[in-house]
Amino acid sequence: MAEHESHQSNDSPLLETVSLFQGLAPAERQEVYQAAHHRAVEKGELFFVQGEEAHTLYVLTQGRVRLNQLSPEGEQVLLRVIVPGQLFGGVAVLSGTAYPAAAEAVVPSEALGWDGETMARLMERYPAIARNALRLLAERIQELQERYRELATERVERRVASAVLRLARQTGRKVEGGILIDFPLSREDLAAMTGTTLYTVSRILKRWEKEGLVEAGRQRLLIRSPHGLVALAEDLPPALEAPS
Amino acid sequence: MAEHESHQSNDSPLLETVSLFQGLAPAERQEVYQAAHHRAVEKGELFFVQGEEAHTLYVLTQGRVRLNQLSPEGEQVLLRVIVPGQLFGGVAVLSGTAYPAAAEAVVPSEALGWDGETMARLMERYPAIARNALRLLAERIQELQERYRELATERVERRVASAVLRLARQTGRKVEGGILIDFPLSREDLAAMTGTTLYTVSRILKRWEKEGLVEAGRQRLLIRSPHGLVALAEDLPPALEAPS
Numbered sequence: 186m187a188e189h190e191s192h193q194s195n196d197s198p199l200l201e202t203v204s205l206f207q208g209l210a211p212a213e214r215q216e217v218y219q220a221a222h223h224r225a226v227e228k229g230e231l232f233f234v235q236g237e238e239a240h241t242l243y244v245l246t247q248g249r250v251r252l253n254q255l256s257p258e259g260e261q262v263l264l265r266v267i268v269p270g271q272l273f274g275g276v277a278v279l280s281g282t283a284y285p286a287a288a289e290a291v292v293p294s295e296a297l298g299w300d301g302e303t304m305a306r307l308m309e310r311y312p313a314i315a316r317n318a319l320r321l322l323a324e325r326i327q328e329l330q331e332r333y334r335e336l337a338t339e340r341v342e343r344r345v346a347s348a349v350l351r352l353a354r355q356t357g358r359k360v361e362g363g364i365l366i367d368f369p370l371s372r373e374d375l376a377a378m379t380g381t382t383l384y385t386v387s388r389i390l391k392r393w394e395k396e397g398l399v400e401a402g403r404q405r406l407l408i409r410s411p412h413g414l415v416a417l418a419e420d421l422p423p424a425l426e427a428p429s
Numbered sequence: 430m431a432e433h434e435s436h437q438s439n440d441s442p443l444l445e446t447v448s449l450f451q452g453l454a455p456a457e458r459q460e461v462y463q464a465a466h467h468r469a470v471e472k473g474e475l476f477f478v479q480g481e482e483a484h485t486l487y488v489l490t491q492g493r494v495r496l497n498q499l500s501p502e503g504e505q506v507l508l509r510v511i512v513p514g515q516l517f518g519g520v521a522v523l524s525g526t527a528y529p530a531a532a533e534a535v536v537p538s539e540a541l542g543w544d545g546e547t548m549a550r551l552m553e554r555y556p557a558i559a560r561n562a563l564r565l566l567a568e569r570i571q572e573l574q575e576r577y578r579e580l581a582t583e584r585v586e587r588r589v590a591s592a593v594l595r596l597a598r599q600t601g602r603k604v605e606g607g608i609l610i611d612f613p614l615s616r617e618d619l620a621a622m623t624g625t626t627l628y629t630v631s632r633i634l635k636r637w638e639k640e641g642l643v644e645a646g647r648q649r650l651l652i653r654s655p656h657g658l659v660a661l662a663e664d665l666p667p668a669l670e671a672p673s
Contacts, residue, residue: 254578262578280567285574305560315559316549322566323524329573330529334498334506336580337624380581 199246199297203270204321208313217307217314221297232274232288232296239277239284241298245269248294249356249368254286262377266355266368272321278304279318291369336380344379345389346417349399353408362400364411369404443490443541447514448565452557461551461558465541476518476532476540483521483528485542489513492538493600493612498530506621510599510612516565522548523562535613580624588623589633590661593643597652606644608655613648 200206200214209217222241226232232243235255250267264286267273277284278301299307308315335344349366358367376386390401398414400407408414444450444458453461466485470476476487479499494511508530511517521528522545543551552559579588593610602611620630634645642658644651652658 254574262581264574276567276570279563280571281564282571285571308559309556312553312556312559315552315556315563318563319523319559319566320525322563322570323520326520326566326569326573327524327526327529329570329577330498330508333573333577333580336577337506337621377581 199269200244203244205244205272205314205317207317209311213311217311218297220303220307221299223295224298225293225295226290228290228292230290232290232294233284235285235287236283239274239282240300242275242278242301242304243273243288243296243298245271245273245294245296248290248292250294250296251289251291252286253289263374266352268355274298275318276322276325279322341379341381341385342389343418345375345381345386346414348375348378349406349408350411350414350418353411357408360407363407363409366406366408370406371404372401443513444488447488449488449516449558449561451561453555457555461555462541464547464551465543467539468542469537469539470534472534472537474534476534476538477528479529479531480527483518483526483545485544486519486522486548487517487532487540487542489515489517490539490541493535494538494540495533495535496530497533507618510596512599518542519562520566520569523566585623585625585629586633587662589619589625589630590658592619592622593650593652594655594658594662597655601652604651607651607653610650610652614650615648616645 200209200218206214206217224232224243232250233239233241235253245267246269248269250273252264252267252273254262254264265273267288273288273296274284281301304314308318335347339347352366352368352370353364356366356368357364359365372383372386372390375390376383379386390399393399393414394401396413398408398410398417400409444453444462450458450461468476468487476494477483477485479497489511490513492513494517496508496511496517498506498508509517511532517532517540518528525545548558552562579591583591596610596612596614597608600610600612601608603609616627616630616634620627623630634643637643637658638645640657642652642654642661644653
């Protein structure tokens with residue numbers, strides 16, 4: 186594992202696949218890489234806490250990170266899961282605000298970090314980075330609008346199915362018997378992500394187990410029938426709406 | 430009123446107050462202005478329709494625009510209200526997708542428009558524009574995350590109060606007796622914006638009228654006690670939770 190909090194001098198093929206740096210020549214990526222700060226954190230540690238003034242924009246290079254937001258009501262809302270190659274902390278740095286959520290490593294994780302001024306200088310020098318950042322933020326807005334629409338207009342079972350499929354696309358791993366959400370996911374997380382109660386999520390998961398769609402353990406979700414979940418997310422057949 | 434679809438040659442003090450062009454020198458703003466396309470549309474007309482390939486990023490210079498999204502269930506969801514100085518259509522242009530919503534002028538409106546390539550060229554030439562655009566998108570993301578959190582965790586009366594206050598901040602006009610939402614706003618709009626039903630919105634508005642908080646007409650909302658609404662949005666006193 187790389188050392189904590191050090192500047193790296195050798196190039197990394199990592200940045201090649203990071204959308205933020207798409208379109209840069211290898212020598213340009215090398216410059217971007219050398220301006221980065223390398224940080225490794227242990228499982229359960231935080232890259233930053235909620236409310237801290239945003240200083241660093243990170244790209245995850247290894248591991249898995251949860252962005253957790255504590256609501257005024259004291260509920261932990263899972264905002265996003267970050268997988269390698271993705272940006273986090275960037276929105277707060279770019280808008281000059283505090284981090285709106287905490288970034289917790291759920292497995293040992295590593296990231297490259299740039300402070301706001303360094304990133305502004307790199308963007309001025311390489312307009313492709315600014316263009317990529319704009320595209321990434323625009324895509325995030327579209328995803329948020331989509332999730333908001335789901336939450337405002339769709340029934341809860343469809344929302345839970347959509348949330349599970351979204352996580353599967355991001356962190357799913359093909360295993361014997363189906364697709365495993367490769368990420369500790371609690372029923373509380375699913376409830377917070379879909380604006381419903383723990384009781385409702387438990388009831389829905391129980392029904393899905395009976396129907397052979399999923400196997401739900403503690404913090405573990407195996408999708409046995411992705412097609413079945415897609416059918417639910419797209420259009421709920423009336424037969425499934427009967428109270429269980 | 431300015432002519433339809435023409436290029437302008439005289440400078441405009443308008444761009445001075447537009448956040449997207451903050452930090453530009455007058456001569457630079459002049460160049461940006463001359464690259465724009467001027468468009469005026471009548472009340473009820475659209476700047477663009479939902480699903481149309483995004484070509485133009487607009488800044489509203491006069492009037493008022495609704496961004497309406499038709500959900501797969503056939504419901505019209507009011508996504509945002511645009512007031513002069515604000516950007517619209519930009520997210521779709523920057524992410525290279527179709528417009529996710531229609532942009533309807535609710536009063537005669539005028540806007541400046543730049544196609545995606547022109548804007549990319551201007552941003553490359555003036556990095557301040559790209560920086561401003563990043564900040565604006567980052568702020569939009571924070572607002573969406575806030576609204577999503579509200580929808581996922583707060584009771585419906587608080588959400589309706591927050592939505593009304595958000596509209597008041599954007600389009601409120603001080604009049605005799607309170608603050609008027611200067612924008613035709615239906616109960617259906619409020620229901621769609623807060624993920625609830627028309628019935629619930631009507632019930633809440635009726636209760637608020639009885640308590641002297643608002644006066645609700647057809648497509649018209651006068652806030653008589655902004656402080657009362659803020660109190661509701663921040664923390665609902667239990668007394669108001671009793672069914673009416």
